Amino acid sequence: MPQKKLKLADLAKLAGVSTSTASRALNDNPLIKQETRERIQQLAKMHNFSLNAAASRLRLQKTKVIAVLINLDAETEQSIDDPFLLKVVSDINLAVNRQGYELLLSNSYMAGEDWYGYFIDGRRADGVIVVGQGKQQARIDRASEAGMPLVVWGDPKTEADYVIVGSDNFLGGKVATQHLLDKGCKKPLFLGEPEHAELGERYKGFSYVIAQAGLAEQAQLLKIDITSQAAYDSINRKLRSDGLDFDGICACSDMVALGAMKALKERYVSIPNDVRIVGFDDIAMADVSFPSLTTIKQDTKKAGELLVEKLLAQLAGEEVSSSQVAISLVERQSS
């Protein structure tokens, strides 16, 4: 069996120094002679020594952990399945690691009501990144007021007293819509949920371009839940009741776009000839679907880095503010 866990004191004894010296040596403290430092570090490596993180955290009052809180819808402790959100988490993970922090994956189920108490007082993490457009506004506000280091992935334009990082959704909506018009659409349809913070901005972008082009009369809005299933159902229903009274779809997400596409294809509506479609997110499937999906790409990699950067800056006591990451149009076959 693995011999008893080596603690710092043991390592120090092996090296013939005091624990203090060993501790400092491992942390590359210049107080310790270069030579001694290296010797101890080598020794540590040789013996597969690792510091007890619990002890270290207790002493330092810092965890070197960032919690990522995935905002589940309501209290239905369902798992997330939106591939885009998972991608965001994955990119945050990378950024967190690159900064030498660890990632505690959590959700509103674990964290309960009092996020500040749970994460910060509980010394589980030094700060929190909230992912997911949730109904948890109240809890976020409370945690933020309590002084919890916090960054949210969402719509940066939202008025809030905490830092938000997200795409320029308004611009995204504009670009997508303008692209549809450039391709000749006369009767565009917005498919999504305008009440929602981020999606609402996209809708505003849509409306703005429509108004500029003087197409307000011909444009439509189809309010749906943001799932591919809902998109599929509602497009189906609409085709049955109204017929094909649109020639372009600006979808609030790729999953929604794909759901809509499926409904159209089933009814032999040609894409992009009869209807052009633009999605949002650029998930992996956008490229694989047929026809491949034109979409607004969100730079999740950059976003992950920004989120972490800003959180760390907060921890360092700096003043930080919300910011946007660029979006870009990825033109494929569906338009």
Add this chain to the structure above:
Amino acid sequence: MPQKKLKLADLAKLAGVSTSTASRALNDNPLIKQETRERIQQLAKMHNFSLNAAASRLRLQKTKVIAVLINLDAETEQSIDDPFLLKVVSDINLAVNRQGYELLLSNSYMAGEDWYGYFIDGRRADGVIVVGQGKQQARIDRASEAGMPLVVWGDPKTEADYVIVGSDNFLGGKVATQHLLDKGCKKPLFLGEPEHAELGERYKGFSYVIAQAGLAEQAQLLKIDITSQAAYDSINRKLRSDGLDFDGICACSDMVALGAMKALKERYVSIPNDVRIVGFDDIAMADVSFPSLTTIKQDTKKAGELLVEKLLAQLAGEEVSSSQVAISLVERQSS
């Protein structure tokens, strides 16, 4: 600003008892009078008190944390993007929480060479769940030998001295292939990587059914990386060079199946009339694609629960063994 963090001793003072009593009360220790217990628990809630996890872990030598290690391919610190793996992680997360544990999301980049040292000695987690068919065999073995509580998501049939949970891939391959034959395929093609543990089992299942049906001559194997892009490219290449010399595809994953489907659709090969396709995993997209994809569903929810259950059993000192979760055929339009 939030008043100074309340510690257990403070709470005790407020309640007029000793720290020991307070501690026991919060842990519902029957040594303490019921009435006192309730009083203190209420007080704790009132003051939003939470225990310092770092201190608690130090004292208990337990973390109540489970690490999930995502096996990145090689050292290319790339993020994961396979939606299926992310789904697995998400379901593990749920199961972990349900058991009152927290989830540390990690990867080979953070954990370095010596997993035992990093997670266990380092008191970062009590046990580890490894996700993802990786090349990290050596590290897994080493950690397992060192006595690290460990469960792996993979192919349960693999000979190993650690516990593996996964689908019955052999059966999955058989069911998928049989389904193709039932639908009338005469010239089936397996699309995937037979060297790979899990995928290899699926291929064996494929081969088994083929042999039984006496179709060994007509069947083919197309070895590819397990990405939709590789599938798309290789099917394209094959169509160009060999023409359409197959009438069914047994794909090793849904992403691969979708990539293949795209290539076929682009060349106006009719699905399922000319070629029938069966995928593996049942990711969200399988239902949304057009035609929707027949596939072998892996029960990730059940798998997540099993993984966690077995890990906790190990922690409790029980003897546990590998096991399989059921698979099921989800029949859709592509066949």
Add this chain to the structure above:
DNA sequence: CACACTATTGCAAACGTTTGCATTAAGTTC
């Protein structure tokens, strides 16, 4: 050589829990 300085190292306290053991209070038995 005494002095002041600097470069290294060690001592010991503190971080906030949990728990074995001792203690007290209350109840029971003869």
Add this chain to the structure above:
DNA sequence: GAACTTAATGCAAACGTTTGCAATAGTGTG
């Protein structure tokens, strides 16, 4: 009422780090 049991609580040590301060050794100066 003494002796004994049981119920409830408190004392103090321990978990393994990190770090302010003290101490020592080494170096150069007048």
